[in-house]
Amino acid sequence: MKISDFAVKRPVGILMLVGIVIVLGAVSLSKLPVDLYPEMKFPMAGIIVSYPGAGPEETESQVTQPIEEIVGTIGDVKNIYSSTQAGTSMVLVEFNWGKDMDFAGLEIREKVDLIKGYLPDGVDTPTVVKMDPSMMPIVQIGMSGPKDLVELKTIAEEEFKSTLERIPGVASVTITGGLTREVQVQLDPIKLQNYGLSLAQVTQVLRSDNFNQSAGEVTDAQKKLFVRSLAEFESIEEIRNLPLISMAGSTIYLRDVAEVTDGFKDQTQLTRMNGKPSIGIHIQKQSDANTVEIVDKLKQEIDQLRSRLPQDIEIEYSFDQSQFINQSISTVQRSAVEGAVLAVLVIFLFLRNIRSTFIISVAIPLSIISTFILMYFAGITFNLVSMGGLALGIGRMVDDSIVVLECIYRYRKDGYSLYEAARLGASEVGNAVMASTFTTMAVFLPIVFIEGLSAEIFRDLALTVSFAIFSSLLVALTLVPMLSSKMLTVDDPADPRQQRGYRRLLNRWGELIDYLNTVYLRVLKWALGHRKTIILGITVMLVGSLALIPLIGAEFFPSMDSGEIAVSIELDKGTVLAQTDQVAGQVEAVLNQIPEVDGVFTSVGSIGTMMGQFGTQTDTAQIRVTLVPLAERKRSVSEVADDIRDQLSRLPRANIEVSVSDPMMHGMGGISPISIAIKGDDLDILKELAEKVAAEARQVAGTREIDTTVSTGSPEVQVLVDRQKAAVYGLSALQISSTVKTAIDGQVATRYRKNNQEIDIRVRLRPESRTNLSDLENLVIQSPSGAPVMLKQVARLSYGVGPTTIERENQVRVVTVVGDIVGRDLKSVNDDIESRCRNIGLPPGYTIEFGGYNKEMIDAFQNLTYALALAILLVYMVMAVQYESFLYPFVIMFTMPTSIIGVILGLVLTGKTFCVPAFIGLIMLAGIVVSNGIVLVDYINTLRGRGMERKEAILTAGPVRLRPILMTAMATILAMFPLALGIGEGAEAQAPMAIVVIGGMTVSTILTLVLLPVVYTLFDDLGSRVKNRLRRRLTGAGTGAQPQSESVG
Missing domain, CATH: 3.30.70.1430 (Multidrug efflux transporter AcrB pore domain)
Structure with missing residues (x-):
């Protein structure tokens, strides 16, 4: 028994199955995690x-x-x-x-x-x-208020850090900025010298006179008592009065040689939120945790923490990744709903029957709900890619139902009962819709098995679309026949009610479709009589469209407007924090004048890394700029970035880079759009070549922020130890180095406990002695014999430059030129740079290699080309199985080249580049465009099987199948139209894919209706001639009479 027969005979059973699907789908949907992209495990x-x-x-x-x-x-x-x-x-x-x-x-x-x-x-x-690039912070918070930065940092560390790190899925919480309390013992080197004391002696006395130590236990009157030695500092005054023994044997006090203050650690980092001194709280998630779910929990916990804080402490979000994720998902959901509405409207216009439209419309939500179940069990998250797959598949979801219902409707108009019409109609086209569905699914199969970044990203899309159209096939073969057998009606044109209100307009539309049928029949007759003209004309169109390819740029992935801009400031090496902060303040002033700017988070002295951790470097600053939502601004994030870049270019003495934050590229670990590696052995030659390449790249239009990874050393004072002189005093280079480090940077001798807080006690020279080289030369180092030794006796001080960084790739030294691209496509910019770099003479053993986005794009295109070729082969094989023929699948595949015309025209007219999403759309087209050909050829063969001659079968099948072909094509096209507009956050990623499908589907549908019958007759004639020759050879007929092939006009 066929599945459609079962569905018609068991309506209650089908309804119960639908109920089960709805319940399971709702449960699955509630459990699907939400994220921006599929989980990408970078190897x-x-x-x-x-x-x-x-x-x-x-x-x-x-x-x-x-x-x-x-x-x-x-x-x-x-x-x-x-x-x-x-x-x-x-x-x-x-x-x-x-x-x-x-x-x-x-x-x-x-x-x-x-x-x-x-x-x-x-x-x-x-x-x-x-x-793991996913370890970048998902939330960044700025905490500010009238309290001092010490108290704010204490709150952040003791309240926020400990509480937020306990939330499941949170990997770590990093606190930046603020001040940390510290007791500073600042020694006078001259007084130390006069008393014959050294830094090491003072440090040792502080450490040995401050302890809390267990001394064991004693028994007193049959009672066990623990003994503890207590000698902890209880006040700053007690530290000042700590006794020391001078070289002369007299007792002095710490206050006699040092200034003891309750102060702060040296500030190496400053954090501001919208111009206010703040504490930065950076939260990272675990790699397998769900971003939206974690952020929701974080916000709930932060709200509770906020309620316990004083009212004057402000908590502001400088970055919230879940916001862009939710906005992007909402954009795709809105596009999907709009597309579904447009598809249903198309169906209603063609069917002009509310009940028929309802029957087909049910296929959309039911297919989506079924897809949620399969997504849950396949471990697919609710992300921008999987949702884009659902949105792209909506138009395709109704295709099978349209074909089935149209056939049932035709049988009903011919006078068959509801039951018989449903059973016969579903049976007639059942094989065709299955072949159509399986060919569409087949094109996505290679994506599941290829490797690389593009496969990691789009595997979810391939599976989601496959799940959706497979679900729609089941709906078309079960629910549609069952509902048709119960509620399908055929309108009587003679009924007076058909001429009233909106019915009159619908009838006019119906008359237009009927007229279109008549026109198509005339065109089809003419085409069958002018087959060479049709083939030549379409070939010219295809060649002409191929000539437009140079007008289409290429890039790896379309950039998305996340509303985030990163400003990186780098001053001369060795610049102090205060000067860097001054420049950062000037940048903030410029940013605050930009109307689209909503928030500015500044971190002076910070270096962000791939893992989301933060280092410090006083000559750098990072500024994160958040714009108002896309709907509230007229300029794109790229236009705002250009404005900022132009205004900041006037600031002197600073290397300032402005870049648009792209969520896709952050997920890839921050690969640069332009990345040119110069490889060789000698660092000096590499630096020289890198500067030449950078100079050439700067001359190419569209390049921005061109720089090299050559790192110049910081200015420094070098302590050069004379090992022979040091050995005379029994000193090692390490001992001398440690003493110098203590003198300048300081050493934490011990900790001072107050109010349950442990505060470091740092020993170092006083500030004026740390900046005076003569004082540093007179630094006293205690020898093993106890005799004081001055630094200048065992070492000399020299000005120099610090060491650089050596980078290597595949065991060869490399210097890389990096940069950004604005206003042009990736391929053309890289081609121009590569052309200019050919003029650079390379010494033997040195090479230039292009990487970055360009390398990722080439790798992705190579993988997807392989996937496309495999998809075409699979489509052919599926159709060959369906038709039990090698010939007819080849005929149907002539629809594919015609879609290329529409793809090229679509990209040229919209100004979009050819990118990975567009390539995915091209692969998707390979399965979709053959659907119309399958439906048409299947019916031609059915009619010929009933005894019709070839020409009559073609002229009958064409007009009969015109309406379902137009319905399915228009439903697919209009369902994708909202996505193609690319309006809203995250929509840029789906737009090229939708444009490719729309363009290819539009042109292919129009040309297929004419080209396919022509090609069918040509190959049928060829097949007849081949069979006749084989028959003659097998029978040895020689020159016997040959059967005549049918005339085609």
Whole structure:
């Protein structure tokens, strides 16, 4: 028994199944996590090693290179990157996509363990970490108020950090900015010298006179008592009065040689929120946690914390990733609803029957609900990609139902009963709709199996669309026949009610469709009589459209308007924090004049990393600019960024970069649009070549923020130890270095406890002595014999430049030129840069390689080309199975080239570039455009099977199938139209895909109606001639009579 027969005979059973689907779909929907993109597990791990005291080249040769060589022997390694600084080595290992990173981490640890014994003495144990771009902060908060920054930071650390880190899914909470309380013991070097004391002696006395130590236990009167020695500082005054013994043996006090103050740690970072001094709270999620769910929990907890704080403390969100996610999902949902409404409207205009429209309209929500169930069990999240798949599939969801209902309706008009019409109509087109559905599903199968970033992103889309159209097929073969058998009506044109109100307008539309049928029949007759003209004309159109390809740019992924702009400030190396803060204030003043700016979060002295952690560097500042929502501004985020860039270019003495924050690129780990690697051995030659490449790149229109990764060393005072002189006094270079570090940077000798808070006690020289080289030269170092030794006796001070960073790629040194692109497509800019770089003479052994977005785009296009070829092959094979023929599937596939015309015209007319989403749309087209051909050819073959001649069957099938073909095509096109407009947050990612499908579907539908019958006859004639020749050879007929083929006019 066929499934449609069962559905017609068992309506109650079908309704119960529908009820089960609705219940399970609602439960599944409530459990689907929400995120911006599918979870992308980047196959990358890092090895971090510290080698204190070693220079960059020493660290490179003795640590970095051995690690690179040993991890290079691991299977599936794609690239090895490294960055070596003074005393620090970081090696990044990139694996092929699909690599199990848990197992890869174990392999790396095993390999590194093999060479531990061969690394130099003093090298710390290597640390292996998985690099996860999703660990970037999902929420950033600014806390400000009239309280001092010490108290605000205490609140942030003790209240917010501890509370928020307990929320499931939160990985870490980082606090930036503010002041940290510290007791400072600032020593006078001259007084120390006079009393014969050293920094180490003072530090040791502070440490030994401040403790709380258990001394064991005693028994007194059969009672056990614990003994504790208490000698903790109870006040600052007690610290000032700490006794010291001078070299002469007299007792002095700490106050005699030092100023003891209750102050703050040196400030290396400043944080402001909208111009107000603030504390920054940065929250990271675990890699597998759901962003929206975590942020909702965070906001609830933050609201509770806020309610317990004084009213004058302000909590402001400087960044909330869930906001853009929710806005993007809402945009796609709105587009999906609008598309569904337009599709239903099209159906109503063609059917002109409310009940018929209702029957088909049911397919949309029921297919979507069924899809939620399959998404849940497949582990697919509710994200921008999967929702885009649903929105793209809405038009396709009604295709099968339209074909089935139209056939049932035709049988009903011919006088069949409701039951028989439903059973016969569904049976007649059942095979065709199944073939149509399976061909569409087949094109997405390769995407599931290819590897790479594009597969990671669009695997959810492929599965979601496949789930949706498979669900729509089941609805078309079950619910549609069942409902048709119960409620389908056929309007009687003679009924007076059909000439009233809106019915009259619908009848006019019906007359137009009938007239279109007549026109089409005439065109079809003419085409069958002028087959060469039709083939030639469409070939000319195809070639002409191909000539327009140079007008279409190419890029990896369309940028999205997230309303976020990042401003990076870098001053001369060694610039103090106060000067950097002054420049940052000038930038803030400019930003506050931009009408679209909603919030400005400034962090002076901070460096953001890929892992969302923060380092400090006094000559840099990072500013996050948040714009008002897209609906409330007239300019795009790129236009606002251009305005900011233009105004900031007038500020002197600062290297300021303005970039648009793209959620997609953040998820990729911050790859630069322009990335040109210059590889070789000599760093000086690499730097020279990099500057030449950068100069050429700056001359190309559309490039912005061109810079090199060459790092110049910071100005410094170098302490050069004379080892021979030091040995005379029994001192080592390490002892001398430690004393100098204590003098300048200070050393935490012990901690002072007050009000349940432990406060560091830092020992160092007074400020004026730390900035005076003569005082530093007279620094007293205590020798092992107890004799005081001045620094100038064992070392000399010299001005110099600090070490640089050495970067390597695949065990070769590299310097990279990076930059941004504005106003042009990626491919044309890279082509222009590459053309200009050909004029740069490269010494032997040096190469230039283009990476960044361009490399990702090329890799993605190569993978998707393979997927497209495989998809076309699968479509052919599915149709061959359906028709049990090698010939007819080949005929139907002639619809594919015609869609290329529409794809090119669509991209040219809308000004969109060809990108990964557009490529996905092209693959989707390969399955959709053949649907019309399947429906038409299937009916032609059905009629010929009933005894009709070929020409009569074509002229009968064409007009009969015209209405369902137009209905399905227009429903698909209009359902995608809201997505193609690209209006709203996140819509930019879906627009190219929808435009490609709309353009290809529109042109293909029009040309298929004419081209396919022509090609059908040509191949049918060819098939007849081949069969006749084979028959003659098999029978040995020689020159016997040949059966005549049918005339086509």
